Amino acid sequence: MRSNLFDAATAEKQTSERWVLQNSSMLRVNLTQDVLAAKGSMVAYQGSVRFDHEGSGTMAKFIKKLVTNEDTPLMRVSGQGEVFFANTAEHVHLILLEGDGISVDGKNLLAFDANLDWDIRRVQGAGRLSGGMWNVEVSGHGVVALTSDGPPVLLDCSQQPTGVDIQAAVAWSSHLRPQLVSSMNVRSLLRGGSGEAFQYLFHGPGFVLVQPSEGRPLGGEGGHGNNQGGFLNDLLN
Template sequence: MNADWHPDPTGKHELRYWDGSQWTEHVVDAGQQSTDPIGAAPSDGGGQQGQQAQQPAQQGGGYGQQGGQPQQGGQQGFGGDVFGGLSGDLIDGRFSEVSGPGASLQNSKMLRVRITEPFMAKQGSMVAYQGNVNFHFQGGGAGKFIKKALTGEGLSLMRVEGQGDVFIADTAKHVHILQVNNSGISVSGKNVLAFSSSLQYNIERVKGAGIATGGLFNTTLRGSGWVAITTEGEPVVLNAAEAPTFADTDAIVAWSINLDTSLRSTLSAGALIGRGSGEAVQVAFSGQGFVIVQPSEGYPVAGQQ
């Protein structure tokens, strides 16, 4: 059996590394690598459970010979002496590629997509790929181009297709994957990293944000598929059904498409003279659904105090 990641025979973790002769201490849960010694190997004749613990079931590995062998020093990783006698934390296996189908997290700040069908990604977000992969500019049509020009909202996308693995990131922001099942989500365009081509996207005015207030636009994704979004820092998910919920327009990442929205202004005379609160307009949410906010309101503009 070739060395690769396989379902953990102990059932404690999602994946455990088989080095070709025995299970190692290296494990993976939700895309994050860690170590957990498996203990002494079962003796021969230890029953069916012992047989399963000694050798993994046949399973496809990474694209080609990916994944690497996470042993100390890593000299024998990736099926050969590719590290040339080097050792260290970068090549001892803890940063090796995490294998898996479809869209998955390589780590908290990098998305890995094994191409099974074309998908859309933010232009310039590709950091590496393996295999025969093609990238094409995706304009979205004249309608979306005009909406983007008029509203400032929208996506600069590329279509990714072919065979292989693509690694995607956006300035080391945190990456999160959502599965959309015959539903929809409203996302700030700057927070969209990638999504399956089966989803339909459009630029829409936020309900309750009229022209008189300057308007507010967001990107909506509808249908069935996956979407990867980014946040500046660890986000918080609020349940709008628990209480009236309000969020700063620059801190909002996404929300359930079925929520009722409106703009609430707290502007007063005190905000016009001297030091105001700086929080003049918020989006109000109500109904059954969630709101995702990030601990950031965007990068500060040069010269601001």
């Protein structure tokens, strides 16, 4: 049998590293310790691996999940072997946290070391008019895997105010506190609007990661974008 599928570029990466990109859209994790991952993100595994629902851990997190739109159901992946993660062929990026933190849009959070701390945080200024904006904040020492719909750009927010479409913002430095602003005015609204109703406004030392897309529609099969029925359903089942 012959095919370019048997080329080295397609073969499993042979490395002792725990976290490695199999390719631009697939993550390979060597399970020497537990990993938390978005439910539905496993595409393959080798070895003796177990997948369990991961609860909120605290009542505060449980309540936040019930009252917010930030519904990011997680699974705990444990055992011995290698696990491959992906989400609708989106680009995968690895970030090593060294005692610092990152704020991530839940739909862009693929996996992270289970020893890291995480919580749901409200974006300042995001009230009822915008539907409420909530992110997952991850901090400590370990690796976080993010996804983006296309190759992203990393913007430095320290030199001047940086505005980002709320659907295009993947993640940012956790110490940044973006404001939610609106570019709408009465005249523009009467004429049908600009199509750019709300943005995050960042300013200060730090970065924001921006994808070249306003995200894919939720729903349908595959990936973790639809959150597999939601956090509440996971608790009831």
